[in-house]
Amino acid sequence: MGSTKPIFRDLDPDDPEPETTEIESLCMNCHSNGITRILLTKIPFYKEIVLMSFLCNSCGYQNNEIQSGAPISEKGVRFTLHVKTSADLNRQLVKSDYASLKVVEVDFEIPSKSQKGEVTTVEGVINRSIVALEQDQIIRKVQHPETAAQIDIFIQKLQELKDVKTPFTVILEDISGNSFIENPQAPQKDPNCTNEFFKRSKEQDHELGVFTPQEMGSEQNSGILKPISEDQFILEDLEGEVLQFPTNCSNCGSPCETNMKMTNIPHFKEVVIMATTCDVCGHRSNEVKSGGGIEPTGVHIEVDINGRGDFSRDILKSETCDLKIPQLKLEVGPHALGGRFTTVEGLLVAVKEQLNDPKFSHMFGDSQNAESKTKLDEFFEKFDQILEGKTSITVVLDDPAGNSYVQSMGEEDLTLRITRYERSHEQNEELGLNDIKTENYTCN
Incomplete structure (x- = not known):
């Protein structure tokens, strides 16, 4: 029966089974054979790392090295x-x-x-x-x-x-x-x-070491990545199927599967929902991507949340959308939460969980000073009051790609304000549109 422990485990001196790998390797000092020990682990502030330690018993030479085990970001x-x-x-x-x-x-x-x-x-x-x-x-x-x-x-x-x-x-x-x-x-x-x-x-x-499928080689010359033929999957099949594909857990790196399904949000557009559950460490993640391309204009959305009655409103935050809550002086960049299709309550809970989880944040750990901890405690106290419906807030979504959405509660919904705007040159560059005429894009 296989191991059920994560590949990258928290750095713990009391771990009875650190699962180091030993490899016999050449000593560069005396040219005898020594032992290299490799440990996959996680340390505060630096996510996953690979620790390598070499020791030669013949001459006593030793060497230590750290390499990042975290995946390369898209940008x-x-x-x-x-x-x-x-x-x-x-x-x-x-x-x-x-x-x-x-x-x-x-x-x-x-x-x-x-x-x-x-x-x-x-x-x-x-x-x-x-x-x-x-x-x-x-x-x-x-x-x-x-x-x-x-x-x-x-x-x-x-x-x-x-x-x-x-x-x-x-x-x-x-x-x-x-x-x-x-x-x-x-x-x-x-x-x-x-x-x-x-x-x-x-x-x-x-x-x-990042290459496009064309650079890796075509199907004819036995490239690693194989292209999908144009008629291999049709839209009707995708909308009716839950597809699965293998991936690695973003938390521990263990092999797992991602479920993907295309669905339609009423009065908006098609989106692709992806959900991953890791059987090794139990980590779960959900992500939403737009299925309709980039809109010709950006969108700025403000919605007033005056109590728990507004928490059930559907909300889609795309992976290019900034989130702000002015009352908390909180700004969340597009890469922090990724794409999510949830409710207002679900989005607020996700923000709090990510801020409060040291595995996904650089601001927590043993080095946190007393002043920072006090400010953080006060922040979470205000956040709890919001989740209890005791404090009114305004949720602000700003998406230059125009792929975010908040459900309207009626024709005269005064608590919801939506503004379309022309993107700046820098925003077009961020979205990779500078070489493409934006008027060629159509709004679904």
């Missing part, structure tokens, strides 16, 4: 942090192998793939850079005194950054999307840090 991410106080230096920072980091004011850059991935702080990145620059300075002062003098001046500039006498800007860009800068004001909007997602270029995809 890259760019964080822009304005460091104004010493508190900004203490922000947790996750930097993957593919992340580059720049300090604009001193013209300093750490290129991607020049360092291994790490979980540190903003100050920790500066300290590591200083240590790297100070290495071999004694020899350098003898052999290349002019170069050494310039490096000393630059090290002094980096040291002054830690005093934060003047604000400076840190830009963290990661094409894999697996880097992060902590928001100490969470779940409220970060006043000093912004993040944006960008579409990778073909060269960046290739750098990550």
Whole structure:
């Protein structure tokens, strides 16, 4: 009988069965055979990781390495942090192998793939850079005194950054999307840090090992990915069937199956609903994708929720939609919840569960300070009052793709306000429409 434990388990020193894999491998120091131990696990702030430890019993040489086990995101991410106080230096920072980091004011850059991935702080990145620059300075002062003098001046500039006498800007860009800068004001909007997602270029995809089906090879030349013929599935069959396809659990990485069904939302359009349940760790996920393409205009929806009587209203939040609740000063980006077709109550509960689950958030853990915990407790207390129907709120959906929807309660529903708008150039670029004439799109 197979194992029922997740592939990626929480890092626990008391785990009686850590399930390490041992491989005999060559020692690069004495060229004898040593042992490499591999452990798949999860650590706070960095999701799934692969720990590798090598030890040679012949010469005593040992080596340790960490690699990310998290899947590559669909888009890259760019964080822009304005460091104004010493508190900004203490922000947790996750930097993957593919992340580059720049300090604009001193013209300093750490290129991607020049360092291994790490979980540190903003100050920790500066300290590591200083240590790297100070290495071999004694020899350098003898052999290349002019170069050494310039490096000393630059090290002094980096040291002054830690005093934060003047604000400076840190830009963290990661094409894999697996880097992060902590928001100490969470779940409220970060006043000093912004993040944006960008579409990778073909060269960046290739750098990550991501290829299109055409690049992987056609059916004739035995490519890995096989195209679906045009008449293999017709719309009527898809609408009447629940399709299943194999995938991996987003929580533990174990093999599981996703159920997919196409359905029609009255007065709106077709959507594709996908549900995944993992038999190993019990994790469940639901996702909704539009079945009708991108609309010619974006949509801005505001709906007033004045009590539990409004909780049954149907709501569709697409995977490109931002969610805001002004009364809580809460903003949820499109990538946080993904696409969901649920009720107002279901959406609010999903927001709370995700904010309160350390497996899916970077703002919880052993490093959480007392001030942040107090703010978070106050936030959840207000959230509970909303779920009990004691506090009125306004739910704001802003979807540049126009694929979000809120059910109307009648012809004169004054609590629901819908506005269509023209997308900006940046929004078209985010949706991959800059090379396509948007007037060719039709609204269902």
